Amino acid sequence: MGTKKNRFVFKCLEPLNERGYMTAMMMLISTLLLAFVFHLCQLTANERAFLDREEEQFKKQSLLVLGMKDTISYIQKTGAKTTEKTFSYEEGTIRATIQSSPSEIVTITLSGTTRNETPIFAVIQYNQTLHEVVEWSEG
Template sequence: MDRKKSALYFKCLINLNEKGYMTAMMMLISTLLLGFVFHLWNMTQNERVFLDREEEEIKKQTLLVLGMKDTISYIQKTGGSSAEKTFTYDEGTVRAVINASSDVLQITLSATTDNGIRVAASFQYNQMMKQVVEWSEGST
């Protein structure tokens, strides 16, 4: 029984091949397969680009947060006078400019990642309450 099905199957294939349909079917199947492979490759590339951008955003945010924490520690150690300080991390560098006018200090952070992408943030720090009062970000 199994041999009959197999013989019938090959007989149909030989019949299709003799009429010239087999080459067209193989070309169609090959084209569909190559299209699917290209689609998967394109999706992988897009995902890779997206993940690289997300990683860069995380690096920028990390630099700003680390810079803010180290600047606040520096202010608490030195007493809050006007100064300019540079912090270096694995992700990049942060330059902090501290302007002292009263109990509330105005601090401007300029961060540069290892890839050369810059980001800036400014915040106000109340020395009496020992907390950040206002925070704003922007790119440079």
């Protein structure tokens, strides 16, 4: 049965080939197939770039949180009022600048870079009596 079907298909395509349409049809199908493959490649590249940006954003956030926690524990252990401290992590490096005010609020300025040299910056206000972060702003 398969050979009869193939013969039928080839008999139908034979007049198209004689008239010169077969080459044009194959070129059109090839062009559409190549366009589809290039489209898939572009989609994959865009998705990879998006995931890389998301990963970098996650690293920035985790680096700021780690820096905030270590700075607060440093303040609680040493009682430092005004100082600078540098913390190094796997994700990057953070420099914390601690400034006390007359009230119980301590202003912590975190600045640094990730391993990919992406700059990060945040200002945190920490209440020493309540032991909680009052305000967090990123730049």
